[in-house]
Amino acid sequence: MRVLVVEDDPGIAASLVLGLERAGYRARSVDTGREALAADPEPDVVLLDLGLPDLDGVEVCRRLRSRSRAAIIVVTARGEEADRVAALDEGADDYLVKPFGLAELLARIRAVLRRVQPSDSELLRHGPLAVDLRTRKVTVGGREVALTPKEFDILECLAADPGRVVTRQEVLERAWDAHWYGPTKVLDVHIAALRRKLGVPGLVETVYGRGFRLGAPDPGQHPDAGAR
Numbered sequence: 001m002r003v004l005v006v007e008d009d010p011g012i013a014a015s016l017v018l019g020l021e022r023a024g025y026r027a028r029s030v031d032t033g034r035e036a037l038a039a040d041p042e043p044d045v046v047l048l049d050l051g052l053p054d055l056d057g058v059e060v061c062r063r064l065r066s067r068s069r070a071a072i073i074v075v076t077a078r079g080e081e082a083d084r085v086a087a088l089d090e091g092a093d094d095y096l097v098k099p100f101g102l103a104e105l106l107a108r109i110r111a112v113l114r115r116v117q118p119s120d121s122e123l124l125r126h127g128p129l130a131v132d133l134r135t136r137k138v139t140v141g142g143r144e145v146a147l148t149p150k151e152f153d154i155l156e157c158l159a160a161d162p163g164r165v166v167t168r169q170e171v172l173e174r175a176w177d178a179h180w181y182g183p184t185k186v187l188d189v190h191i192a193a194l195r196r197k198l199g200v201p202g203l204v205e206t207v208y209g210r211g212f213r214l215g216a217p218d219p220g221q222h223p224d225a226g227a228r
Helices: 010-022 033-037 057-067 081-089 102-116 149-159 168-175 185-198
Strands: 002-006 026-030 045-048 071-076 094-097 123-126 129-132 137-140 143-145 204-207 211-214
Touching (some): 002 033, 010 102, 057 071, 057 081, 149 168
Antiparallel strands (some): 137 143
16 A cells, blocks of 8 residues: 655654554655645555645645545644535545544554455455445446446345355345245346346356356457457
8 A cells, every 4th residue: 555645844754654664554755735746656545734835735635636536634733623624525534633643543544445445355356247345336347337226236146155056035035135925037137137237148147946146257258358
């Protein structure tokens, strides 16, 4: 994880960089807003002071958020409610008032990263398929696929354990209701729609007499195969 410290006090900046590096982050510092906006490569986390010599930190926050997905944590001596509201409204993910301890800062960084970046347990992958459980976003070969809530629930059920046969009743109970007793034909309609939207032959397999599973798609039939 790359952390950019935007701080014009050299002593504070050096202390933060040292503490972050000891915690396992790759950290560096800049002392102006313009340097922060020009940072390359783009950091994963920005620790942003508001009292910068060239640009107001809130304006830097606004510009960063307009073009970056980095987590932004304001670290500043300005603790007034108006400053907090302004920074958070412009896209800051958290706000920490100086002085603070390194342990608290590291905990804030971990908490923000959990919110803005899916962990391995929140992102299910199988071949070209990626299922983000946190955002309920599905992509196939980088192409986003729009699913209905029920289609997503079915896919999540299958993607949780690729290759395992999930029975029809298990899918119905997990995607509809724990005590489903209605007709199972409704499931076939949703499975057909799911296959059509994913567009990858062999990805969602029917195991006759048992249920469904995520299989090994034929890479030659993948819709993006010719582009790679």
